[in-house]
Amino acid sequence: MGNYTTDTVLVIEKTLTKDIVNIVDKIMRENDFTIAYGYSRFYFEDTNPDSDFDDSKRVEAETTEDALKTLEEFKKNPTGGSYEYNRFWGYDEDGQELGYNLSVDFRSFDNKSIEAVIFYVKENIFEMAHEKELKRVFTEINKRAKVIAATQKTDYYTDDYHELDVIEEILSGNVHTKYEYNFL
Numbered sequence: 001m002g003n004y005t006t007d008t009v010l011v012i013e014k015t016l017t018k019d020i021v022n023i024v025d026k027i028m029r030e031n032d033f034t035i036a037y038g039y040s041r042f043y044f045e046d047t048n049p050d051s052d053f054d055d056s057k058r059v060e061a062e063t064t065e066d067a068l069k070t071l072e073e074f075k076k077n078p079t080g081g082s083y084e085y086n087r088f089w090g091y092d093e094d095g096q097e098l099g100y101n102l103s104v105d106f107r108s109f110d111n112k113s114i115e116a117v118i119f120y121v122k123e124n125i126f127e128m129a130h131e132k133e134l135k136r137v138f139t140e141i142n143k144r145a146k147v148i149a150a151t152q153k154t155d156y157y158t159d160d161y162h163e164l165d166v167i168e169e170i171l172s173g174n175v176h177t178k179y180e181y182n183f184l
Helices: 017-030 064-074 123-144 163-171
Strands: 005-015 041-044 057-060 080-091 097-107 114-122 147-155
Touching: 005 017, 005 123, 005 163, 017 064, 017 097, 017 114, 017 123, 041 064, 064 080, 097 123, 114 123, 114 163, 123 147, 147 163
Parallel strands: none
Antiparallel strands: 005 114, 005 147, 041 057, 041 080, 080 097, 097 114
């Protein structure tokens, strides 16, 4: 992600892409987020990273209808990928939209099911967004999916942190107290 981001990593029990995307999408919509389109891209992970053929792809959604259609296609990808949501609540005096967007990344380590969901939010808006909407979103995901552990960290692109390393550590059974997230 460009700029610094605050990453919220939810490590979950193995779940089919369709099931976890349905859970996340329903919760996001219940909290007034909309699926992003226009500038936004869907990224589909390679379905067989061990082969010589890379079928990963990026899809641009030009309209809401395109985004919803692409989301249905995304649900069929066993290895996940990422896409974005928007949350806008009005306009300022100059007519600029007030709100933010965030990226949601679905990760698979067995190429069959999703084992982690990562939310990336630009650091400069995270605190406001977290207090307003994101706490509810993460709490609802925790209620509806089987979350093993969760952590939240601002990524300053240091060598000592990478969210994939954290996920692998948790999946290997190393669930430290530093991976505790306080849900509502």
